[in-house]
Amino acid sequence: MVLPPNVSQADFNAALNEFRSAVEPSWVFSSDEDVALYRDSYSINWGEPDERVASAAVAPAKVEEVQQIVRTANRYRIPLYPISTGRNLTYGGSAPNMRGSVVVDLKRMNRVLEVDEKRAFALVEPGVSYFDLYHYIRERNLKVMLDVPDPGWGSPMGNSLDHGAGYTMAAFRDHFGAHCGMEVVTPDGELIRTGMGAVPNADSWQDFHYGAGPNVDGLFAQSNFGIVTKMGFWLMPMPEAFLTGTVTAPRHQDLEALVYEVSYLEDLGLTGMPQYGSPVGRGAFGPGAAAMASLMQNGWPSAEAIENFVTAQKRPAWSVQLYFYGPEETVRATWQAAKRRIGKAIAGATFQDGEFMTLPIPKENEPTQSDKPRLGIPALEVFNMVARNQGNANDPSDGHADLFVTIPRKASALFEAARVLYETYKELGMPAQGNPFPTPFTYYSRCFWTGTTVPTWRDPEKNARSRAIFEKVINRCAEHGWVGYRTSPAFQDLLISKYSFNNHALLRFQEKLKDSIDPNGIISPGRYGIWPASMRKNRA
Amino acid sequence: MVNRRTVLKIGATTLTGALVNLPVLSRKAASARTHSAFQRAVFDDRFAECQAFATELESPGALTSAIRGDVAKLWYEDLRVHLSKKRTPVAGLTDRPGLFCLEELARDVGMRVIFRADHITEQNGCTQHAAVGLPSLVAVARKLAPEPGFGRQMARLFSQFDGGGLNIGEPRDAAAQKLTGPFSPENKTTLVSWVIA
Numbered sequence: 001m002v003l004p005p006n007v008s009q010a011d012f013n014a015a016l017n018e019f020r021s022a023v024e025p026s027w028v029f030s031s032d033e034d035v036a037l038y039r040d041s042y043s044i045n046w047g048e049p050d051e052r053v054a055s056a057a058v059a060p061a062k063v064e065e066v067q068q069i070v071r072t073a074n075r076y077r078i079p080l081y082p083i084s085t086g087r088n089l090t091y092g093g094s095a096p097n098m099r100g101s102v103v104v105d106l107k108r109m110n111r112v113l114e115v116d117e118k119r120a121f122a123l124v125e126p127g128v129s130y131f132d133l134y135h136y137i138r139e140r141n142l143k144v145m146l147d148v149p150d151p152g153w154g155s156p157m158g159n160s161l162d163h164g165a166g167y168t169m170a171a172f173r174d175h176f177g178a179h180c181g182m183e184v185v186t187p188d189g190e191l192i193r194t195g196m197g198a199v200p201n202a203d204s205w206q207d208f209h210y211g212a213g214p215n216v217d218g219l220f221a222q223s224n225f226g227i228v229t230k231m232g233f234w235l236m237p238m239p240e241a242f243l244t245g246t247v248t249a250p251r252h253q254d255l256e257a258l259v260y261e262v263s264y265l266e267d268l269g270l271t272g273m274p275q276y277g278s279p280v281g282r283g284a285f286g287p288g289a290a291a292m293a294s295l296m297q298n299g300w301p302s303a304e305a306i307e308n309f310v311t312a313q314k315r316p317a318w319s320v321q322l323y324f325y326g327p328e329e330t331v332r333a334t335w336q337a338a339k340r341r342i343g344k345a346i347a348g349a350t351f352q353d354g355e356f357m358t359l360p361i362p363k364e365n366e367p368t369q370s371d372k373p374r375l376g377i378p379a380l381e382v383f384n385m386v387a388r389n390q391g392n393a394n395d396p397s398d399g400h401a402d403l404f405v406t407i408p409r410k411a412s413a414l415f416e417a418a419r420v421l422y423e424t425y426k427e428l429g430m431p432a433q434g435n436p437f438p439t440p441f442t443y444y445s446r447c448f449w450t451g452t453t454v455p456t457w458r459d460p461e462k463n464a465r466s467r468a469i470f471e472k473v474i475n476r477c478a479e480h481g482w483v484g485y486r487t488s489p490a491f492q493d494l495l496i497s498k499y500s501f502n503n504h505a506l507l508r509f510q511e512k513l514k515d516s517i518d519p520n521g522i523i524s525p526g527r528y529g530i531w532p533a534s535m536r537k538n539r540a
Numbered sequence: 541m542v543n544r545r546t547v548l549k550i551g552a553t554t555l556t557g558a559l560v561n562l563p564v565l566s567r568k569a570a571s572a573r574t575h576s577a578f579q580r581a582v583f584d585d586r587f588a589e590c591q592a593f594a595t596e597l598e599s600p601g602a603l604t605s606a607i608r609g610d611v612a613k614l615w616y617e618d619l620r621v622h623l624s625k626k627r628t629p630v631a632g633l634t635d636r637p638g639l640f641c642l643e644e645l646a647r648d649v650g651m652r653v654i655f656r657a658d659h660i661t662e663q664n665g666c667t668q669h670a671a672v673g674l675p676s677l678v679a680v681a682r683k684l685a686p687e688p689g690f691g692r693q694m695a696r697l698f699s700q701f702d703g704g705g706l707n708i709g710e711p712r713d714a715a716a717q718k719l720t721g722p723f724s725p726e727n728k729t730t731l732v733s734w735v736i737a
Contacts, residue, residue: 036714037647041640041721087644094647107648131616153612153645367613383637383722384609398721458720 001032002055004079004100005535012055015076019058019102022068027108029057038086038103040095042399044456044463044470044490052095052489054081057103063183063191063229069104070227071189073522080104081524082227084126084158087151090402090453090488091162097224097489097526098535104227113230114206117142121180121206123232126157130378138363144235145359145376147172152378157231161221163486167373168272169325170445172236176221180209183230184220187518192226206232222486223510224524225517239325242375244354245335248279248316249346252306252436255318255411257345262320263409264341266445270334272323272374274442279315281437288313292435299426300419306436317437321354323374328358397455401470401490404441404451405482414438417450417482424476428469444485451477451484474498489526496529511536577701578602578735580622582632582642584609589659589691589731593633596695607634611641623649629737631698633691639732640722646736653716655735657681659690660728673716674735677701681733694733 003012019028029035038054045051060066073080079101086094086105096103110127115137122133122144130152137144147166149159158164160175172178181195192198194217197205209215219225249258265271280288295301295309310317322338324331339351361375372379407413418438425433433452440448452473454466470491477483478498487495499506510530514521521532531537581597583590585606594604605614611634619630619642627649632639636658643653655673662668667690671681680697684690716734724730 033652033714033717034650036717037652039718041644041718086647131612135616153641378612379610380612380641381610383641384635387635387637387722387724394725394727396721396723396725398723456721 001030001035002053002100004055004077004102005098007077007100011076012078015072015078015102016056018072018075019056019069022072023058023060023065027059027061029059030055038083038094038096038105040089040093040488042089042093042401042456042488043095044401044454044467044488046398046456046458046460046463048460048463050099052092052097052099054096054103055100057105059105059108061108063109063185066104066106066109066185066227066229067189067191070185070187070522073102074188074520077520078102078522079525080227080522082106082126084155085129085153086158087154088158088162088164090400091486092489095489097492097524101525106227106229109229112136115140115142115144115235116206117144119207120144120235120237121232122156122235123181123206123230124156125230126155126228128157129153129155130159134376134378138360143238143360145238146235146378147175147178148373148376148378149175150373151380151382152373153380156233157228160231160233161228163222165443166273168323168376169236169269170266170273171269172234173273174444175233178234179217179231180207180234181205181230181232182217182220182228184226184228186226187520187523191229193230206234219513222528224527224530225513226523236325236376239327239331239359241324241326241328241331241356241358243324243331243335243356244321245324245338246319246321246352246354247338247342248350248352249318249320250310250316250348252303252310252317254346254349255414258318258320258342258349259409259411261338261342261345262322263445265322265334265338270324271338272325273445274323275321276439276442277319277321278317278437278439279319280310280313280317281435281439288315296432296435300422301436316350328356331356398458399456400453401456401466401488402451402453403470403473403477403484403487403491404449405477405484406444407440407448407450407482409440409446409448414440414448414450416480417477420476420480421450421452421473424473428472430469449485450482492526493529577629578631578698579628580605580619580630581695581698582607582611582614582619582630582634582638584634584638584731587633587635587691587729587731589688590633591691592689593691593695593733596692597631597699600699602631602699607638609635609638611638611645615642615645620645620649623651627651627737629654629735631733631735633694633731633733636720636724636730636732637722639734640720642736643718651736652714653718653734654737656716656719657684657694657733658720659684659731659733660725661731662728672719673713677735690733691731698733698735 035054038057079098081096081101082104083094084106106126109125111125112128113123115122130148147168149164149166160179164175166173181197183193195209195211196202220228262274324334342349407417418434422434454470457463474494483498484495514530515533525532581602581604583594585608598604607614655677657669657671660668666686669684671678
């Protein structure tokens, strides 16, 4: 058994007994086998002395129990780590930020409190998963659509509070951005509601997110200033139709214009999340693998060599799949407008009509949909899609850690990042990764993400290598101002250290808040680099 | 191939010795009188070994549920509801993603993997078996032959397991928990037989 740091066995036992009084004994878990359930399945420290494992777990059923747990934790200085469904794999999962914390498993708080079809919002508790909310909506035939991550087994609350994102329209796939109103148990056990929720008789808690005065909601995302117990979300009204279309652009240099035109459409709210691709740059395993290897054999090629490569391949350099949601007249007209604009901007661009369907999809047709997340349908199929691949030919990993860095939404930034990552991997002695045809992640509509993923293992030696690679990539990207938007606890201190403007003034400000709001440092110590004063490293 | 003589030699303590000497028809009849620990079982319909597993388990009266790689519908519309009302052990033969997902989801109802055997089949058809967890099951699973047929053998093992000493929620060794992630070798077929309790 692991004890919380600086907590005696006697105090820990006393705290567990108080937890048992608060939630009933059967919902306090302290055996090794029970606590093992909360291990991070993708941990990059598996089995090592500093693996972030819990000392115990407690599962409250209501807000009052959460408040009691927090008050007990203050009495005995027990660090707590709240989770909703605990399935944020690659970013820590159900394991705490700090070894020895008690996991507060909010799975029993699983009520969908309200879904208003006409005002298009939902109010949920932490334990409500995307599957739960989806089934709630479908069973009642409500005309609203979810935006879901993939896989969809997490919760709207958990995903949004870690700045997760989805696949539909910009206003909804920024999950935290789409929230409206919170209820939070603060570190002293108090209960607050934000926005219009702070007005006792207001019926607009999920209609207007600011209220008056400073909006504090952001303090509770990727942080440790409280335990969120209710959260509202704006939902997309169910569109009448869904249409896809694919655009190709012939030349490597066309990406700049393509990005501009696609971003124009998205910024106007006319399209959903674009899916960029490169017919000639499909990586090491595609039909053009040999030609690509030849292009890259002497390092990063020149612009001329790249264009000559594209010409020789007789395939377009770029493609982008566009997704339209709305009335049939609108989606068809918008696609026509997209063709007109892009056709004018990019000589030789081609267009292919894609799928059209009316929404909502009949339930019996759901299983056969190939892109469920873009239709707001949660799924777990991604695990099967990636379970066996050539990257896992002989020695499959046990998980992965992901780093997505934020870069400006422009082609030149994407090219530069691809080149730097390519050279970084080369310096590390890794097999060549990347080529001049990178495609961005567009989860957040106003920026691009690019990045890397490293395997994680049940083998400490292999994990040590993965950690070294990950840290090198974080450091190298940061030299160019590209820093990740989230990461697993193993790297959060390093990641946050890159947000260093004015001698880390932002973190110092957050620490002042932490010292004031949570002087005993009981909520998620160390989350995103915010440590309680008693655990803080000395800094110059 | 595991046959009745092999099973007798293994002498697994939780197998009902008299069963293994009976001809097949009688075994079905006898099995109906045997209390198997498993009323529910999951199998992946895409694999022949899993289909044989399910067929074998249906005889003693287990309710088998087919998936085709994706456990979402089974879990959210069936198993979670069933296990939330009454936690009973569930057996299965699936690929690694199937077990990985069910293992993560089972935490919601306080259940965990207590036995697993990874059956990795090479391209030449030979299968290696590696088991961990409940000792009585491990003892048999580790000695499975490399030839095809392990799906049926694991089902027989499960159907004859009377659950001696298996109490839901009782703490035990966590060795079988989270043994691997969802990934498996690209050039081999990896199936996993498992018990969640």
